[in-house]
Amino acid sequence: MSTDGLDLLTADHLQLRRLFTQQACVEPGERAHSRVVGRIVRLITVHTFIEDEVLYPRVRRTVPHLAVGTSRAHQEHRVVNLLCVELCAPPEHVSPGATAQMLASVMTRHMVAEETVWFPQVREGLSTAQLSELGVLMIEARRHAPTAPSAATPFKRIADPVFG
Ligand SMILES: [Fe+2]
Numbered sequence: 001m002s003t004d005g006l007d008l009l010t011a012d013h014l015q016l017r018r019l020f021t022q023q024a025c026v027e028p029g030e031r032a033h034s035r036v037v038g039r040i041v042r043l044i045t046v047h048t049f050i051e052d053e054v055l056y057p058r059v060r061r062t063v064p065h066l067a068v069g070t071s072r073a074h075q076e077h078r079v080v081n082l083l084c085v086e087l088c089a090p091p092e093h094v095s096p097g098a099t100a101q102m103l104a105s106v107m108t109r110h111m112v113a114e115e116t117v118w119f120p121q122v123r124e125g126l127s128t129a130q131l132s133e134l135g136v137l138m139i140e141a142r143r144h145a146p147t148a149p150s151a152a153t154p155f156k157r158i159a160d161p162v163f164g
């Protein structure tokens, strides 16, 4: 199995796209509470945590000219996580079907930007060994990642044997 960090993240994207497609097949009135939405929220929570806590700090240290991109991506994560929080709220206060649709739209756009613009730049700036080390840290972070958006507590730092 590849431990290339960007490959692992792209595999998450693929899984999310499959779930968004399944979600689109659920009756609109049922979307907010479908099991598919629960899986989407869990995967987005874990995935954005890993990028925020492992990928972005490493890129800021190792490829400083991409730091601005990490800030922008982090802000986009905040938006999708707010939508996830809203999806978990009591339905009388939100419009859950519309929120689920908005979440799919915003996250899909974010993933396309990562895959077509940002990940290739990161791949250029890091060696194969560094990408593999990143992957190992991501696998470790996944074990400790929150699975519900409200549980997105401050990150417990993971020791990085190479970059400190
Ligand atoms: Fe992201």
Ligand SMILES: [Fe+2]
Pocket: 009, 013, 047, 051, 111, 114
């Ligand atoms: Fe991503």
